[in-house]
Amino acid sequence: MYRARATRPYAVANSYFQFKHFRIEQDQCAxxxxxxxxxLGAVAEVGRATRILDVGTGTGLLALMAAQRNTTARIDAVELAPAAAAQAARNAAASPWAARVHVHAQSLAGFAATQPAPFDHILCNPPFFRQSLRSPDAQRTTARHTATDTLTFAELARFAADFLDANGQLTVLLPPPEMQHFERDASRAGLYPTVRRVVRHRPGSKALRHITTFSRQPQPVLETELALHAAASDAYSADFQQLMSAFYLAL
Structure with a gap:
């Protein structure tokens, strides 16, 4: 059934999600x-990039959000799962930015072997939960445990170090304990955190996610916070509403 307004996508399990300017079909994606x-798609600093890469694109969400925010960049998106890659390609083709978003159905290693031109910004939302239980659903398990099964933190960091241009940035979203692991591997690859955005359910609550941007130059880390909801309320916070107003139908 078509939903004209979708308001709370924290754990959306419907067959699609309708944004203001594009639609994400997702029934083939874990x-x-x-x-x-x-x-992540709304805060990553992609505005000045000319080449953007979305690693593990899944539905194609980050690639399409980047395309909406940057009206000229070429955007590549890599996805290992064939069904998800095909759906991401269809989502891109149905979007206003079909000519600029290119989905590659292959592993990151396979994509690296093609020797792509350097990227200004690499985005990755790796659902790596090292301590979580394996899902009985094989497709979902692959998506959630990529770190130990098909792509390690170190491999992602090394790829970024090899394929970011001199002033390029890598932005990654992870739970805080996993981000600590990733920061160590990124440092070994020569990439250092520059901005850390702490995402919380409400002001003062436990950190849910870190969205961290890395570059080649070590420098003091700028830390900011975003509460998804207002204090003692289920309503979206003013900061969240402002951030997502260009994307969510209900805002």
């Missing part, structure tokens, strides 16, 4: 549209 991924 990992659905979720709020933290939407926040």
């Amino acid at each position: 990992m659905k549209v979720c709020t933290d991924a939407c926040v």
Whole structure:
């Protein structure tokens, strides 16, 4: 059934999610549209990039959000799962930015072997939960445990170090404990955190996710916070509403 207004995508399991300017079909993807991924797509500093890469694109969400925010960049999106890659390609083709978004159905290693031109910004929402239980659903398990099964933190960091241009940035979303692991591997690859955005359910609550941007130059880390909801309320916070107003139908 078509939903004209979709308002709370924290754990959306419907067959699609309708944004203001594009639609994400997701019935063939293990990992659905979720709020933290939407926040990543809205805060990543892609405005000046000319080449953007979305690693593990899934539905194509981050690639399409980047395309909406940057009206000229070429955007590549890599996805290992064939069904998800095909659906991401269809989502891109149905969007206003079909000519600029290119989905590659292959592993990151396979994509690296093609020797792509350097990227200004690489985005990744790797659903790596090292301590979580394996899902009985094989497709979802692959998506959630990529770190130990098909792509390690170190491999992602090394790819970014090899294929970012001199002033390029890598932005990654992870739970805080996993981000600590990733920061160590990124440092070994020569990439250092520059901005850390702490995402919380409400002001003062436990950190849900870190959205961290890395570059080649070590520098003091700028830390900011975003509460998804207002204190003692289920309503979206003013900051979240402002951030997502260009994307969510209900805002």
